[in-house]
Amino acid sequence: MKKTGAQIFVESLVAEGIDTIFCYPGGATLNITDALGECDIRQIVVRHEQGAVHASDGYARASGKVGVSLVTSGPGATNTVTGIATAYMDSIPLVIFSCQVNTALIGNDAFQEADIVGITRPCTKHNYLVKDVKDITRIIKEAFHIARSGRPGPVLVDIPKDVSASLGEFKYPDRVHIRSYQPTYIGHTGQVQKAMKAIASAKRPVLYTGGGIILSDASHELTKFAEALSIPVTNTLMGLGGFPGNHHLFLGMLGMHGTYAANMAITESDLIIAMGARFDDRATGKTDEFAPHAKVIHIDIDPTSISKNIKVDIPIVGDTKNVLHKMLEISAEDKESFKDFQASIDEWLKKIAKWKKDFPLTYQRNGGLKPQYVIEKIYELTKGKAIIATEVGQNQMWTAQFYKFLRPRTMLTSGGLGTMGYGFPAAIGAQVAFPKSLVIDIAGDGSIQMNIQELATAVQHNLPVKVVILNNGYLGMVRQWQELFYKKRYTWTCLPSPDFVKVAEAYGAAGYRIDKEEEVDKVLKEAFRNNQPAFIDVHVDPLECVYPMVPAGASLKEMLLV
Amino acid sequence: MRHIISVLVENEFGVLSRISGLFSGRGFNIESLCVAETLDPTVSTMTIVTTGDDAIIEQILKQLNKLINVIKVIDFRDTDYVSREMVLVKVNADEKTREEILRMVEIFRGKIIDVSQKTYTIMITGDEEKLRAFLALIRPLGIKDLVRTGPVAMARGDKTIKMKDKQPKGGNGDG
């Protein structure tokens, strides 16, 4: 039986097991919008297309499934670009469907035409223009396969309106075959053995792990491996939750706002075991002085990440989970090589314990309500069981420092691109995936206004996301740099905000305000118990800074402490 | 360091833009780029001449491999290969110089493919060195116009490009 392209599209999503999409309509989506009207796929209509992509991204990060969004041509499509670039930098599996003007009009500067395939080429893992109705099923199958396999990433599929109107057959392929795409999952055994030899003879080893651990679902294996050999672990921002934040082997995050113990451990280490991390400049500081005494083992599924920023001694291309399995096997079998290992790293562990004790993360409690205190309270009240999204800026760094992430997929943050406005829609997406979980966006007064319109989406769909606004009256992170490096000239960064309680109420959500430390516990408890979406406007010390801090371009050991 | 890389790609629209976008976006050099269909019409070869130290070339090769439409990347660093380029060059040719030009074209086994009152248009093919030598000789006569194709390259001997699928590599390192 012949079906329209739009019907074929919908059936393809169903065949792919998609039960939720985030979307926004327009002229070019109408065929598909109409066809979706008659199916069981949950459709969350957002208020801005950037919100749709971030929501699908939050859904993907929290659930491990591919996030799906659908938007119209032209401005609808261009509005997705920040969302796509955010997911691309953090390797999040998304499929973004954009609709396009009629094939015959493409290239004519038609109304609401944008070359979205051209625009998104450098920020997607791959993208497609569907030129013929008979290609829809194959392209959708490939798009989902590419998005979720290898190093995951966003894939955009552009569907012209005449293609969604044309008639064709629905037959969903059961296999994908892309001759030019075969990711490497299995780590080379010889290299893994070499790595294990290096580990056996190390005296000051550190595991440096990133988002790859979470993407490959390897946090259980990582924890087992670290425990088996008592190797301390530091996480990148993207890696938080990949190793329990309350574990005695955990050093905290490394890098620009990393802990003293993590940055010193890297600096004095003789062996860095990097897994699913890409040596981003915010993590390494000055690369010439990064881990100057260490050999580097690097395990990553993406060969381009290896030896890109830091020269690697033992590269292993493969899936971190798979490679960790092999490493665990070798460490269990090769008792001989590891028999003196514990004794030989003992001094190292003692040194680290002392760093942790002497220089813990801390903040001064004088002068007003401290944002760090609020985050500690959120951790205490949620016992680390909430799903936390963040915006970007100081709010993000304090969350990374003071909330202990105990499980993977509980930290949703724009690490690579640093997108203000990411956290709130991402939290909405996570809440859609986990309706019963407590989902909190830890926000800044600046960032929340970048996608504040999504409160209407949350209210409409009864998604009880809690937004804790650490309201310092500043674009705080930029202000911090001005304080430290631009003689306290706060140009552009002191911005008045609306009354967030009233804003929340106007949207039909709950609004709370906190001014004093004594109110924090009570009001947060009440807001978290409430089954409505809520803004909690917390007026914190406006001039608080994030410490420790490694100034941009300095080496990790040059930390400014509190 | 100058390097020739051959890239086998799916013969689809947009692929050239993916490759050139990769080079411009990451700040890699393209000295020349030459694209055409292969024996298999679903596949094109791009021959790219680029420059960079070993680490940069390594990144270029890996980044090219990472593109979904790239079937195979051939780095001629580790292979014995032949390469040829074609140049069209229009030179001043008057009564005094015509003879000399003709002789040089013959020595270099080129061809005169167009003639006017005042000019010759010469076609010449060869490897980089030969072309450089020829152009150096002809330059004093007055080059009016010059177009180069950029080189194409192929492995020497029996070696051919295997068109099998991209294999998952047992990453003994850099994949």
Ligand SMILES: Cc1ncc(C[n+]2csc(CCOP(=O)(O)OP(=O)(O)O)c2C)c(N)n1
């Ligand atoms: C879309 C976007 N624009 C600009 C920036 C640059 N930027 C980084 S942090 C920051 C300030 C954020 O202010 P706020 O949300 O109030 O957070 P705070 O640092 O005060 O916690 C800015 C402007 C960014 N990261 N993203």
Ligand SMILES: [Mg+2]
């Ligand atoms: Mg602020």
